[in-house]
Amino acid sequence: MGRFHRHDDGTEHEHDHAHDHDQGHDHGGDQASAAALGDHTGYATGGERIQVLERIFGENDRTAAQNRADFAANGICSINMMSSPGAGKTTLLRETLARIAGTVRTGVIEGDIETSLDADRLAGFGAAITLVNTGNGFGGECHLDAPMVRSALPRLPLADLDLVVIENVGNLVCPAEFDVGEYARAMVYSITEGEEKPLKYPVMFRSAQLVLINKIDLLPHLDYDLDAFRSNLRVVNPGVKTIEVSARTGEGVDTWCDWLQAQLTSFRPQAATV
Amino acid sequence: MHELSICGSIADIVARRAAGRRVTKIHVQIGQLRQIVPDTLVYCWSMVSAETQFDGAELVVDRVPARIRCRDCEETTEVGDIPLLVCTACNGISVSVVSGEEFMVTSMDLAEV
Numbered sequence: 001m002g003r004f005h006r007h008d009d010g011t012e013h014e015h016d017h018a019h020d021h022d023q024g025h026d027h028g029g030d031q032a033s034a035a036a037l038g039d040h041t042g043y044a045t046g047g048e049r050i051q052v053l054e055r056i057f058g059e060n061d062r063t064a065a066q067n068r069a070d071f072a073a074n075g076i077c078s079i080n081m082m083s084s085p086g087a088g089k090t091t092l093l094r095e096t097l098a099r100i101a102g103t104v105r106t107g108v109i110e111g112d113i114e115t116s117l118d119a120d121r122l123a124g125f126g127a128a129i130t131l132v133n134t135g136n137g138f139g140g141e142c143h144l145d146a147p148m149v150r151s152a153l154p155r156l157p158l159a160d161l162d163l164v165v166i167e168n169v170g171n172l173v174c175p176a177e178f179d180v181g182e183y184a185r186a187m188v189y190s191i192t193e194g195e196e197k198p199l200k201y202p203v204m205f206r207s208a209q210l211v212l213i214n215k216i217d218l219l220p221h222l223d224y225d226l227d228a229f230r231s232n233l234r235v236v237n238p239g240v241k242t243i244e245v246s247a248r249t250g251e252g253v254d255t256w257c258d259w260l261q262a263q264l265t266s267f268r269p270q271a272a273t274v
Numbered sequence: 275m276h277e278l279s280i281c282g283s284i285a286d287i288v289a290r291r292a293a294g295r296r297v298t299k300i301h302v303q304i305g306q307l308r309q310i311v312p313d314t315l316v317y318c319w320s321m322v323s324a325e326t327q328f329d330g331a332e333l334v335v336d337r338v339p340a341r342i343r344c345r346d347c348e349e350t351t352e353v354g355d356i357p358l359l360v361c362t363a364c365n366g367i368s369v370s371v372v373s374g375e376e377f378m379v380t381s382m383d384l385a386e387v
């Protein structure tokens with residue numbers, strides 16, 4: 001039944017149905033490569049097989065592109081912050097706002113609400129904060145998608161902002177799959193999660209441009225091997241930048257703020273071309 | 275567990291393409307570098323599609339293994355169960371992903387009209 005076969009592009013896989021590969025077919029790419037789908041006419045059931053070749057995240061990605069365009073049109077650099085639950089995103093964000101909100105006009109899209117206290121923790125720094133309800137629809141509360149972020153945009157004074165930080169839902173699986181229109185992704189990892197995390201969640205670790213190694217203040221108290229973590233990270237995301245931080249003591253937070261400034265700088269010429 | 279919301283996206287695509295005809299099978303391609311669990315997706319689909327216009331339409335998953343091409347030795351190799359982005363031929367880490375990021379509805383079978 002299942003036929004394991006190799007394609008010209010080097011991919012190989014098994015089909016649980018017999019079909020004719022004489023003319024080859026395309027299992028990758030996008031709709032533009034639609035022409036190459038195989039001849040399935042030999043698969044006669046009286047019905048008809050039609051080719052579709054549509055990316056399942058297509059709708060999300062179109063909305064993400066609109067978000068990205070709206071951010072760019074307003075000169076806003078947007079950062080998607082992702083982590084497991086409790087890694088320290090909100091605490092770090094609070095420390096960040098305390099340092100930069102006076103000079104960088106910052107907005108926060110808060111999608112990780114466990115209690116109403118979470119949003120209160122970010123108040124008082126002059127940043128514009130808006131909450132996203134992730135509870136709607138199927139499988140809510142496990143990630144932000146592009147339409148959820150889009151729904152939050154009218155509640156932010158976009159014309160008056162330089163930076164928007166999106167605090168994603170604490171989850172190492174789903175958020176990696178959903179482009180929300182961000183310019184860059186930063187992941188907050190905490191050393192209390194163990195050294196193996198990159199190997200268990202490689203897709204998430206691979207999707208980040210920066211990995212913050214948080215709760216570094218706990219290093220003397222834990223049996224934790226930072227080098228082992230780094231080599232696990234290196235094999236899933238070679239060359240990714242890392243910063244050791246403690247949102248509790250403030251260690252490394254200035255370096256993270258410098259990284260944010262660097263994103264603002266690298267983003268600007270790109271925004272100007274929109 | 276985002277498989278449930280993904281089933282909504284699949285239903286949207288299939289509904290648009292089927293244009294009212296009865297669907298018997300939906301072929302979906304999932305690359306190994308995707309955080310989508312095929313069994314969970316199939317299970318969610320059977321739940322979500324029950325008692326809708328897609329009741330009985332079977333979701334068939336085509337897994338695509340992750341392959342990387344090494345810039346150092348130019349070998350193309352398949353990654354293991356944990357998708358390490360390290361060339362298995364020379365241990366190089368300057369690699370590009372050749373396949374494994376697919377996630378699409380490739381085709382569907384329609385019942386005879």
Ligand SMILES: Nc1nc2c(ncn2[C@@H]2O[C@H](COP(=O)(O)OP(=O)(O)O)[C@@H](O)[C@H]2O)c(=O)[nH]1
Pocket residue numbers: 083084085086087088089090091092112170214215216217218245246247248249
């Ligand atoms: N020791 C220590 N605790 C931290 C640090 N950052 C956050 N925490 C604690 O970790 C818990 C979860 O933090 P929170 O910011 O809510 O995580 P989030 O779920 O990612 O937003 C809180 O009790 C924080 O006080 C840190 O750098 N060091």
Ligand SMILES: [Mg+2]
Pocket residue numbers: 089090091112113118167
């Ligand atoms: Mg939080």
Ligand SMILES: [Zn+2]
Pocket residue numbers: 015019301336
């Ligand atoms: Zn097939």
Ligand SMILES: [Zn+2]
Pocket residue numbers: 005015021025027
């Ligand atoms: Zn094939």
Ligand SMILES: [Zn+2]
Pocket residue numbers: 139141142143174175275276
């Ligand atoms: Zn999710």
Ligand SMILES: [Zn+2]
Pocket residue numbers: 344345346347348349361362363364365366
């Ligand atoms: Zn190599």
